[in-house]
Amino acid sequence: MCGELRLSADGEQVVVMGWVNRRRDHGNLIFLDLRDRAGIVQIVLDKELCPEAHAKAEAVRPEYVVAVQGKVRRRDAAAINPNMPTGEIEIDVDELRVLNDAKTPPFSPAEEAIGNEELRLKYRYVDLRRPAMQENMILRHKVALAIRQYLSGEGFLEIETPFMTRSTPEGARDYLVPSRVHPGEFYALPQSPQMFKQILMIGGLDRYFQIARCFRDEDLRADRQPEFTQIDLEMTFPQQETVFRVVEGFLTAAFREAGITLSTPFPQITYDDAIRRFGIDKPDMRLPELTDVRSEFEAAELESLKIEPGLPIVAIAIPNKQAMSNTQKKAFIKEVETGLGPDLAYLDVERLASSAQYAGLSERIDRAVAANCKLERIEPEHRLVVVSPRLGANKSRDHAWIYKKAGQLRLELAKRFREEHGAFEKKGTAEDYKFLWVTDFPFFEWDEESKKWTFAHHPFTSPHEDDLQAGRMESNPGAVRALAYDIVLNGIELGSGSIRIHRQEVQQQIFHSLGMSEAEAKERFGFFLEALEYGTPPHGGIALGLDRIVMILAGAQSLREVIAFPKTAKAVDLMVDAPSPATEMQLKELHIQRRRS
RNA sequence: GGGGACGUAGCUCAGUUGGUUAGAGCGCUGCCCUGUCACGGCAGAGGUCGCGGGUUCGAGCCCCGUCGUCCCCGCCA
Numbered sequence: 263m264c265g266e267l268r269l270s271a272d273g274e275q276v277v278v279m280g281w282v283n284r285r286r287d288h289g290n291l292i293f294l295d296l297r298d299r300a301g302i303v304q305i306v307l308d309k310e311l312c313p314e315a316h317a318k319a320e321a322v323r324p325e326y327v328v329a330v331q332g333k334v335r336r337r338d339a340a341a342i343n344p345n346m347p348t349g350e351i352e353i354d355v356d357e358l359r360v361l362n363d364a365k366t367p368p369f370s371p372a373e374e375a376i377g378n379e380e381l382r383l384k385y386r387y388v389d390l391r392r393p394a395m396q397e398n399m400i401l402r403h404k405v406a407l408a409i410r411q412y413l414s415g416e417g418f419l420e421i422e423t424p425f426m427t428r429s430t431p432e433g434a435r436d437y438l439v440p441s442r443v444h445p446g447e448f449y450a451l452p453q454s455p456q457m458f459k460q461i462l463m464i465g466g467l468d469r470y471f472q473i474a475r476c477f478r479d480e481d482l483r484a485d486r487q488p489e490f491t492q493i494d495l496e497m498t499f500p501q502q503e504t505v506f507r508v509v510e511g512f513l514t515a516a517f518r519e520a521g522i523t524l525s526t527p528f529p530q531i532t533y534d535d536a537i538r539r540f541g542i543d544k545p546d547m548r549l550p551e552l553t554d555v556r557s558e559f560e561a562a563e564l565e566s567l568k569i570e571p572g573l574p575i576v577a578i579a580i581p582n583k584q585a586m587s588n589t590q591k592k593a594f595i596k597e598v599e600t601g602l603g604p605d606l607a608y609l610d611v612e613r614l615a616s617s618a619q620y621a622g623l624s625e626r627i628d629r630a631v632a633a634n635c636k637l638e639r640i641e642p643e644h645r646l647v648v649v650s651p652r653l654g655a656n657k658s659r660d661h662a663w664i665y666k667k668a669g670q671l672r673l674e675l676a677k678r679f680r681e682e683h684g685a686f687e688k689k690g691t692a693e694d695y696k697f698l699w700v701t702d703f704p705f706f707e708w709d710e711e712s713k714k715w716t717f718a719h720h721p722f723t724s725p726h727e728d729d730l731q732a733g734r735m736e737s738n739p740g741a742v743r744a745l746a747y748d749i750v751l752n753g754i755e756l757g758s759g760s761i762r763i764h765r766q767e768v769q770q771q772i773f774h775s776l777g778m779s780e781a782e783a784k785e786r787f788g789f790f791l792e793a794l795e796y797g798t799p800p801h802g803g804i805a806l807g808l809d810r811i812v813m814i815l816a817g818a819q820s821l822r823e824v825i826a827f828p829k830t831a832k833a834v835d836l837m838v839d840a841p842s843p844a845t846e847m848q849l850k851e852l853h854i855q856r857r858r859s
Numbered sequence: 860g861g862g863g864a865c866g867u868a869g870c871u872c873a874g875u876u877g878g879u880u881a882g883a884g885c886g887c888u889g890c891c892c893u894g895u896c897a898c899g900g901c902a903g904a905g906g907u908c909g910c911g912g913g914u915u916c917g918a919g920c921c922c923c924g925u926c927g928u929c930c931c932c933g934c935c936a
Contacts, residue, residue, distance in 0.1 A: 284896075284897080284898095286895050286896065286898050287892085287895095288894075288895065288898075288899085289891070289892040289893070290892080290893050291892090291895080292893095292895095293894080293895055293896065293898085295896070302896095304895085306894085308893075310893085323887095324886095338894080340894080341894055341895080343896055345896085349896085366869070366886075368869060369869085369870060369871095369886095370870085370885095370886075372897085373885090373886095373897090374897095375871085376870090377870080377871060378871085378928085379928070379929070380928050381869095381870080383928090430936090432936050433935080433936040434935050434936075435934085435935085453935090456936095478935060480935040481860095481934060481935080482935095483930085483931080483935090484930070484931095486935070716936075717936050718936080720936045721936075723936095820929095830927090830929085831928075831929065832927085832928085
């Protein structure tokens with residue numbers, strides 16, 4: 263390969279093939295940079311030494327595909343290019359063959375900075391020639407391979423599950439596939455292989471995994487594509503910790519491929535603690551946590567500062583944040599308060615510190631935050647944002663609400679002051695990757711729209727045995743914890759899993775407590791409830807987003823950088839121009855009539 | 860479904876208060892050049908200012924609509 267040649271090949275006769283990256287024409291001497299997946303090598307065409315090849319090279323343009331026969335030669339000391347891996351050698355050409363010419367591409371793969379993503383997606387084959395894209399594809403391959411090898415080594419079997427399956431009403435919107443044979447009926451593409459992998463456990467296949475494509479017809483984001491790839495796995499007889507060790511194992515193997523040595527086990531936090539300490543269920547551990555400084559306030563201080571005494575007062579530390587001018591600060595406070603809404607206020611610690619009345623309070627706040635966030639030095643007068651509930655705030659505002667608001671603000675501030683706090687800067691070590699297990703998610707979620715309790719995870723997740731025993735399903739659904747867990751990396755949810763329900767009567771009870779009748783449950787999940795009756799082992803598993811893992815490892819800002827053929831924010835493939843209308847013929851066969859709209 | 864940013868040469872972008880012939884860099888084409896590696900020099904071609912409508916004596920610029928790309932909220936069990 264072009265990019266692999268080194269000084270060790272000096273004197274060897276070689277044939278290399280690739281794309282012309284750049285051409286430098288000096289008249290009687292032409293240099294071609296030849297590019298393939300492995301890199302770039304310089305070809306020399308001297309009119310005196312090889313007039314035929316030189317003549318052909320005069321017509322060669324960037325992105326032509328050429329084959330070159332010649333001799334690898336050590337460059338003169340003055341001609342060595344230290345910026346290239348192949349910079350110590352070049353190839354003296356005996357014969358040059360143009361295998362194919364090329365139109366001038368809309369953008370050059372040789373350029374580092376490429377702006378227009380629309381063009382990149384339309385001409386993806388040109389974009390994929392760029393070394394940056396090729397590195398991402400290679401990284402993705404290595405990561406997937408390492409995970410396969412690890413899981414296989416741990417006794418997991420890779421088993422495929424159907425793409426054409428049954429629609430279930432819960433969860434994300436399904437992509438539907440019309441059936442020709444059954445008029446008016448549809449398959450659905452899987453949102454995940456959830457029920458199939460559980461059936462595999464019931465089928466005695468012990469340990470299953472799959473690098474599985476999943477489909478969700480929901481609106482896109484930078485980290486969400488309508489089709490994406492999950493590392494899906496399930497095992498029998500697991501504790502939560504068993505699943506954690508497997509995931510930590512394959513992630514360690516995957517990160518090793520990117521030159522990162524992770525240390526395991528990853529830290530754990532319960533959902534409740536995550537909300538209290540970070541105001542979010544997927545905390546970014548690169549940033550300091552929230553500090554409830556309510557206990558530092560005396561009653562008189564609360565009163566004179568017009569603070570609601572029954573609620574938390576939350577301080578957000580921003581290390582290394584620089585002081586702002588008065589004008590800047592004024593605008594800043596106004597902006598923050600607008601975001602906080604009418605029930606919360608910005609408490610200016612800097613002002614408190616400069617008044618005799620509150621100097622003591624501000625010192626106590628500083629100390630509390632420094633201790634809580636384990637910050638060595640804190641000069642908090644201009645480095646803290648404190649959110650306090652206004653006296654007479656809406657009665658429905660609870661602790662969790664304030665933590666969540668503060669959590670949002672914590673992330674906004676982190677983005678805004680990213681240069682100053684430096685927590686997002688990559689060092690190229692394991693320090694850049696802060697993994698976290700979040701456990702004990704609530705089992706139910708209150709749905710404001712339908713005024714009903716609904717699944718927080720999915721309906722096959724097992725509740726905590728204690729909560730079941732205590733009868734909380736009926737008495738206090740909001741307090742029931744699930745044996746569900748998420749794995750979080752740098753504030754991004756990488757994956758989610760649970761220990762499943764394996765007893766039919768528990769499954770029935772769950773459906774019942776969700777207000778689902780027996781008939782309804784049977785209609786929706788009948789085959790699955792039946793399977794549970796035929797000797798179901800305890801089982802559990804997890805699924806992780808492969809695209810997201812590779813995105814983070816590649817340092818990319820969007821999944822599109824690590825997917826060969828991604829879709830736009832409107833779910834369009836610009837290269838093949840999909841989706842596209844079906845012909846009348848196709849529709850007729852599928853028993854579909856277009857609605858006039 | 861909602862909010863925001865962007866759309867001018869093949870590409871990246873500039874274009875003042877609405878004013879006469881819309882510019883730059885890169886790329887492209889031709890010529891010159893034997894040590895370049897983002898080669899260099901000279902010359903040249905290249906525009907439905909996303910699209911439609913409106914205001915105006917006059918619109919790249921103002922207004923309305925629309926399409927596309929990106930980001931965010933909703934949504935994503």
